Amino acid sequence: MTTDPHDIEDSNRSASPGVHEVSDPARRQVLRGGFGAAAAAAFGPLAAAADEAPAGSRLGFKAIPPSVADALVVPEGYVAQPLAPWGEPVGVAGAMPAFRFDAGNSAAEQALQMGMHHDGLQYFPLDGSRRGLLAINHEYTDDGLLHLDGLASWSADKVRKAQAAHGMAVIEVELHEGRWRMVRPSRFARRITATTPCAVQGPAAGHRLMRTAADPDGRTVLGTIANCASGMTPWGTCLSGEENWAGYFQGPGEPDADQRRWGLGNDTWYRWSRHDERFDARRHPNEFHRFGWVVEVDPMDPASAPVKRTALGRAAHEGAWVAVTKDGRAVVYSGEDAAFEYIYKFVSRDRIAPAGGGRTAAQANRTLLDHGTLHVARFDADGTGRWLPLVHGQGPLTAANGFADAGEVVIKARQASDLLGATRMDRPEWLAIDQRSGWVYCTLTNNRDRGAPGQPGVDAANPRARNDMGHIIRWKEASDFDATTMRWDHLVLAGDPANERAEARGNVQGDAFGCPDGLMLDARGVLWIQTDIGPTSLNQGEFGRLGNNQMLACDLRSGEVRRFLTGPTHGEITGAAMTPDGSTLFINVQHPGETPRYRGDPAAPRKVSNWPDFRPDGRPRSATVAIRRRDGGAVGT
Ligand code: FEO
Ligand code: CA
Ligand code: CA
Ligand code: CA
Numbered sequence: 001m002t003t004d005p006h007d008i009e010d011s012n013r014s015a016s017p018g019v020h021e022v023s024d025p026a027r028r029q030v031l032r033g034g035f036g037a038a039a040a041a042a043f044g045p046l047a048a049a050a051d052e053a054p055a056g057s058r059l060g061f062k063a064i065p066p067s068v069a070d071a072l073v074v075p076e077g078y079v080a081q082p083l084a085p086w087g088e089p090v091g092v093a094g095a096m097p098a099f100r101f102d103a104g105n106s107a108a109e110q111a112l113q114m115g116m117h118h119d120g121l122q123y124f125p126l127d128g129s130r131r132g133l134l135a136i137n138h139e140y141t142d143d144g145l146l147h148l149d150g151l152a153s154w155s156a157d158k159v160r161k162a163q164a165a166h167g168m169a170v171i172e173v174e175l176h177e178g179r180w181r182m183v184r185p186s187r188f189a190r191r192i193t194a195t196t197p198c199a200v201q202g203p204a205a206g207h208r209l210m211r212t213a214a215d216p217d218g219r220t221v222l223g224t225i226a227n228c229a230s231g232m233t234p235w236g237t238c239l240s241g242e243e244n245w246a247g248y249f250q251g252p253g254e255p256d257a258d259q260r261r262w263g264l265g266n267d268t269w270y271r272w273s274r275h276d277e278r279f280d281a282r283r284h285p286n287e288f289h290r291f292g293w294v295v296e297v298d299p300m301d302p303a304s305a306p307v308k309r310t311a312l313g314r315a316a317h318e319g320a321w322v323a324v325t326k327d328g329r330a331v332v333y334s335g336e337d338a339a340f341e342y343i344y345k346f347v348s349r350d351r352i353a354p355a356g357g358g359r360t361a362a363q364a365n366r367t368l369l370d371h372g373t374l375h376v377a378r379f380d381a382d383g384t385g386r387w388l389p390l391v392h393g394q395g396p397l398t399a400a401n402g403f404a405d406a407g408e409v410v411i412k413a414r415q416a417s418d419l420l421g422a423t424r425m426d427r428p429e430w431l432a433i434d435q436r437s438g439w440v441y442c443t444l445t446n447n448r449d450r451g452a453p454g455q456p457g458v459d460a461a462n463p464r465a466r467n468d469m470g471h472i473i474r475w476k477e478a479s480d481f482d483a484t485t486m487r488w489d490h491l492v493l494a495g496d497p498a499n500e501r502a503e504a505r506g507n508v509q510g511d512a513f514g515c516p517d518g519l520m521l522d523a524r525g526v527l528w529i530q531t532d533i534g535p536t537s538l539n540q541g542e543f544g545r546l547g548n549n550q551m552l553a554c555d556l557r558s559g560e561v562r563r564f565l566t567g568p569t570h571g572e573i574t575g576a577a578m579t580p581d582g583s584t585l586f587i588n589v590q591h592p593g594e595t596p597r598y599r600g601d602p603a604a605p606r607k608v609s610n611w612p613d614f615r616p617d618g619r620p621r622s623a624t625v626a627i628r629r630r631d632g633g634a635v636g637t
Pocket of ligand 1: 337
């Protein structure tokens with residue numbers, strides 16, 4: 001099922017480079033016409049059902065069909081505007097190097113520009129819903145597209161440029177005559193990269209396993225990497241998860257048991273260790289312990305150092321999301337996106353402090369996440385669950401079992417969770433918390449190894465073998481968010497009812513989807529779901545009718561799921577934030593044009609996608625997208 005992108009390309013482009021609208025009705029009609037007849041038949045009944053939403057549905061937009069076009073498509077009446085793609089200067093005064101469409105920017109220039117592969121994003125208001133800061137994660141790089149000649153002649157300069165394209169960006173944006181634009185220069189504009197000094201706080205700060213030759217105190221790490229999802233705290237900071245950091249390290253040929261448990265081996269995906277010995281764990285084994293943390297950033301204070309919050313545990317953190325107990329303590333939920341890994345919950349010891357005395361709320365809570373109790377989830381077959389404390393000296397978490405102190409428990413949170421008997425999940429990704437109802441939602445994106453020979457079989461919480469489609473689990477704590485017991489069930493099993501294999505059909509009520517990843521609960525209680533089907537599966541086999549990655553809205557009252565947005569070829573939809581009035585939804589398109597080998601061809605960079613610029617000399621770029629209703633109303637209503 002393919003569509004020639006030239007069939008649907010049109011001239012609806014803004015004069016400014018990097019901005020391309022794809023929301024006019026004529027264009028959507030072309031997209032619909034180009035969609036395969038088989039898929040249209042399969043989705044016809046669902047689309048009809050969506051049009052006849054039950055009275056009281058909170059979804060006020062018309063569903064869009066699946067799409068295989070190299071375009072970002074939104075419903076009638078909406079405008080989608082790409083903003084801040086990879087390579088745009090972030091807006092540091094006097095240092096705004098223009099993006100070179102041949103990928104010819106230097107490492108120093110890249111460190112002043114938007115990084116690659118946008119992921120989580122959060123909106124921090126400066127002037128309500130008209131002007132604010134966006135904190136954006138840059139998860140990883142496609143080195144085939146990042147450099148003029150791709151991975152050829154791999155060099156220290158290429159490592160430096162890749163490191164500069166990782167991390168986070170803080171940019172200022174404003175609504176001007178109905179369109180969002182970057183405010184440049186801005187005193188808030190900054191890049192955080194793989195070399196930015198980050199403070200270490202919590203039980204692992206200064207720990208012997210955190211000390212290196214370059215940092216004998218074990219309290220300052222250069223950089224944050226693999227920044228995947230993010231959450232906003234009630235005190236105005238951003239929590240960013242370090243997810244697939246293990247793949248940046250070169251390990252020994254025969255890793256020890258602890259190294260193996262974290263996937264360290266003699267294979268490295270990013271080749272950084274060839275020119276930056278810090279990432280050679282054979283020479284600097286403790287550097288490996290200094291990643292895998294939740295990083296807290298205060299976007300309002302561009303001089304502040306990011307802080308690695310070790311009390312939240314080390315993991316392949318997708319992200320971190322905060323609930324507040326009735327007495328004002330913070331509860332941070334976090335999943336670990338790896339097959340058969342865990343879901344965590346941290347309960348702060350102290351209450352959230354208000355702003356005052358000349359301090360912002362962020363400044364008043366600089367140690368809040370350093371003291372408290374970390375737990376890991378066990379989901380039992382009877383629909384109840386238990387939060388198991390990771391407390392040094394309790395149960396099996398003793399020196400005799402390899403945990404000398406509280407620091408070693410958080411550094412080896414996986415091993416500790418193994419001993420506690422936590423439930424091995426199908427790749428936990430984003431969480432969304434309904435502070436009012438108490439429900440917590442978590443996407444489990446997929447796990448094709450579930451039930452495979454030698455692998456764990458199905459369990460009540462992860463009920464499908466070869467779970468290619470993923471599901472969303474939810475739970476409600478027994479009393480308040482700090483409770484140690486809960487009740488859980490499944491919100492939805494993703495899939496396509498037209499599939500033959502029972503495990504790939506799912507039970508979606510409405511528009512079918514697969515591989516849920518991003519989640520956002522909006523102020524009205526609508527749960528927004530984003531998908532991440534990988535480039536080797538998209539539009540093939542059991543995914544053949546689902547189209548490109550997309551964003552859907554779930555009315556939690558009726559259970560109806562309705563497709564809101566479809567993305568460009570081989571991109572993933574991730575990150576979601578709304579302005580306080582709901583009139584703008586910001587999302588990210590990550591890795592448009594990603595190849596099945598995960599590295600673009602520098603000789604043919606536009607082969608898979610040319611979104612969002614569609615320039616004859618361009619290349620696909622991850623970008624933020626601002627989505628508004630033409631009439632200025634709240635998105636989704
Ligand atoms: Fe970075 Fe699990 O997605
Ligand atoms: Ca994700
Ligand atoms: Ca992806
Ligand atoms: Ca994913």
